[in-house]
Structures are given as C-alpha cells and as structure tokens.
Amino acid sequence: METLEDCRVAIDAIDDEVLKLLNKRMEIVKRVGEIKKDSDSAIYRPEREKAIIQRLTQNSMDQQGLLNKNAIEAIFLEIFAVSRNLELPERIAYLGPEGSFTHQAAESRFGAMSDYLSLSSIHSVFKTLEAKRAKFGIVPIENSRDGVVGETLDLLAKSSVKIVAELYMPIHMSFVTKAKKISQITKIYSKDKGFGQCKEFLQEYNLVNVEQIPVESTAKAAILASKDPNAAALCSHIAAKLYRVPTMFDRIEDDIGSLTRFIILSDFKNAKSQDDKTSILVRLKDSVKAGSLVHFLQDFNEQNINLSKIESRPSKNKGGFDYWFFIDFYGHIDDEKFQKVLQKHKGEVTWLGSYVKGEEIEV
Ligand SMILES: C=C(O[C@@H]1C=C(C(=O)O)C=C[C@H]1O)C(=O)O
Numbered sequence: 001m002e003t004l005e006d007c008r009v010a011i012d013a014i015d016d017e018v019l020k021l022l023n024k025r026m027e028i029v030k031r032v033g034e035i036k037k038d039s040d041s042a043i044y045r046p047e048r049e050k051a052i053i054q055r056l057t058q059n060s061m062d063q064q065g066l067l068n069k070n071a072i073e074a075i076f077l078e079i080f081a082v083s084r085n086l087e088l089p090e091r092i093a094y095l096g097p098e099g100s101f102t103h104q105a106a107e108s109r110f111g112a113m114s115d116y117l118s119l120s121s122i123h124s125v126f127k128t129l130e131a132k133r134a135k136f137g138i139v140p141i142e143n144s145r146d147g148v149v150g151e152t153l154d155l156l157a158k159s160s161v162k163i164v165a166e167l168y169m170p171i172h173m174s175f176v177t178k179a180k181k182i183s184q185i186t187k188i189y190s191k192d193k194g195f196g197q198c199k200e201f202l203q204e205y206n207l208v209n210v211e212q213i214p215v216e217s218t219a220k221a222a223i224l225a226s227k228d229p230n231a232a233a234l235c236s237h238i239a240a241k242l243y244r245v246p247t248m249f250d251r252i253e254d255d256i257g258s259l260t261r262f263i264i265l266s267d268f269k270n271a272k273s274q275d276d277k278t279s280i281l282v283r284l285k286d287s288v289k290a291g292s293l294v295h296f297l298q299d300f301n302e303q304n305i306n307l308s309k310i311e312s313r314p315s316k317n318k319g320g321f322d323y324w325f326f327i328d329f330y331g332h333i334d335d336e337k338f339q340k341v342l343q344k345h346k347g348e349v350t351w352l353g354s355y356v357k358g359e360e361i362e363v
Helices: 006-039 046-062 069-087 102-110 122-130 152-159 192-197 197-205 220-228 235-241 292-302 334-344
Strands: 090-095 115-119 136-141 162-170 174-177 188-190 211-214 232-234 248-249 259-266 278-282 309-315 323-329 349-356
Touching: 006 069, 046 069, 046 349, 069 102, 090 102, 090 122, 102 115, 102 136, 102 162, 102 235, 102 259, 122 152, 122 259, 136 152, 152 278, 152 323, 174 188, 174 220, 174 235, 188 192, 188 220, 192 197, 192 211, 192 232, 220 232, 220 235, 232 235, 235 323, 248 292, 259 349, 292 334, 323 334
Parallel strands: 090 115, 090 136, 162 349, 188 211, 188 232
Antiparallel strands: 136 259, 162 259, 174 232, 174 248, 278 323, 278 349, 309 323
C-alpha cells in the first residue's frame, strides 16, 4: 500500500465491513430489546457495558492494537448509545443549560443522538423523573475541590428515584472568543466559580484588568461571547462548540486535577457485577447520642464491608442539631453481608442505589 489512493481504497473496503458488522450487531440489539420488553427489564445495563469495554481493551492489548482504553471507550459508548435508542428511545433529563458540564457528562454516557431534556435545576430533574417524563436523569453530586452538592443529597433523601450509575469527569475550562488577538478583548463572561478556577491563567495573560462579568452559567457566558467579537468566555469546550465560539486556550483551570462526580438516576435496580458500589442514607434513631454512629460503622467493619464515603447532613426535620448520614460502600445491596447489617438496623437505612463503580472519563 504505497499511495494515498491505495490507502483510501483499503479504508473504504474496511468501512464497508465495519458497517455490515454494525448493522448485524443492531439486528441482535433489536432482539435484546424485545426480550427485555417481554421481561419488563431495564434497557440500560451499565455493568454489561463496562464488561464489554474491559474485554475489548484486553483484546486490543493482546493483539498489540493501536486502540487504547480511551479510544475503545469513545467508540463503543457511542455504539451502546445508538443500540439503546434502537431498543427503546428513552429521554435523558440533565441539569442544563445546553453546554453545561452536566450536559457534557450526559453526552459521554448517552451519546450524541439521544433525546435530551435540559432543565434549569437539580430539583426539576428529580421531579421530571418522578413524573416519568424522562427515564434517566443526570446531576452532579460532588466535586473533588468544592465538596458535595447539598441539593442533590437532600433530594436523594426525599425522592424515590435511584442511582443507577456514576461517572467522574475532569472539569476543564476553555478560554473562548471570536477575537483574533487577546488585546482586542474588553470583557470576559463566566460563572462566578469559573473566574475563581482560572485566576492564575487570567494573571499570566494580563487579563485581570479586563472587565469580568459573572453570569448564571458558563454556557450562558459562551452564548454572550458568541454575540460580541470583543468578548471572551471561560466555559466548557462543549459550550464553545455548541455556540460556535473558537477556543483560544484550552485547559486553563488552576487546579488541573479537579474532578466532578455525576450520578445517573432512574427507576430500576441493577444486577450485581464484580465491582459495585452502593449508596445508602442512614437515619440513626439517635444520631447525636455518643457512640451510635460508631456502633453502626462497627457492624460494617465486622462484615468486612469497605466504605468509600461518609457525609453528614442536617436532617432539617427537627429544631436542634439532627444529622443524617450518606454512606457509600463497596458492594451491592443484595450482598449477604450487607443484608446482615440491614437486619440489625431495620428502619434506619434507605437504599439509594447500587451501581457499577464509576471511572474517570476522558473528555
Ligand atoms: C444490548 C443490550 O442493551 C444495552 C446496550 C448494550 C450494547 O449495545 O452492547 C449493552 C448493555 C445495555 O446498556 C444488552 O443489555 O445486552
């Protein structure tokens, strides 16, 4: 294969094969959809998707192929999304506006072709799921730098919707503008936190004296920058793409390692996998009595269950100081050892979801 033309002929032939195989795959996917419909089971099976990616990554390594895990994930997550839509199109509600980081997280899981619903608050995402106006919801739950999103925890405590998956996404900020030169920029839009996250960049590029205008979201900032050739925005790259504002600098955040954990909400229970996490809400009968939390945690310890997180929140139920605990642990709600703990704490534990342990996704 010496010439460009030869290579292109070979690529075309391979693409024809790939397409044939994809169509063959989709025929089987349709049958899976019918089987699931007959048995009334969930379309989205994150544990199966994760197992496929792991198997293919291993295959690729064994074959010494050029595709690494990130590349395989990028291709196959899109294939899964198209497959699920073929089985049954299901709407996904997310914390908007379009171009928000949550939108980016949603697209990374549900692909570009799904039926999305942008909502203006976390509360509306929960309400929409409860009213069955969408099958899935996606909201942020914590950031590695800023801590938990209190509204999400409080709504999980009240709502019947369950966590069915989690994912961790690096939060990268871009400096976007229609201006040709940095010196032409007279104002910068972003969310207040956006300015806070990019202080060093603004200093380095002598932009601290340029007018900074805080707006409701980084996506709104991108919209405003798209309308003014002398304005810039600090926003996500998806917002820049969506509102067609060219990126001047990428990854301008001060803290490169900042990750946000997002949860995917729905109304079903996942089957067990090899690598699960479970979230529960614990309302101890006497949360402030010395030792009551210690005793509760000791029961986990005795069963050899490892916790990944514990967070206390004011219950907002009583006048004084009364706390609830949000606990994440490794395992599934149906594990025998967790059922043993549950037996001892009847009435104190609410199950919030069991799901495959999430990984950091590349964006
Ligand atoms: C096809 C299925 O449904 C969905 C799509 C998958 C796929 O395209 O491979 C895998 C898991 C499910 O989220 C299935 O459950 O096997």
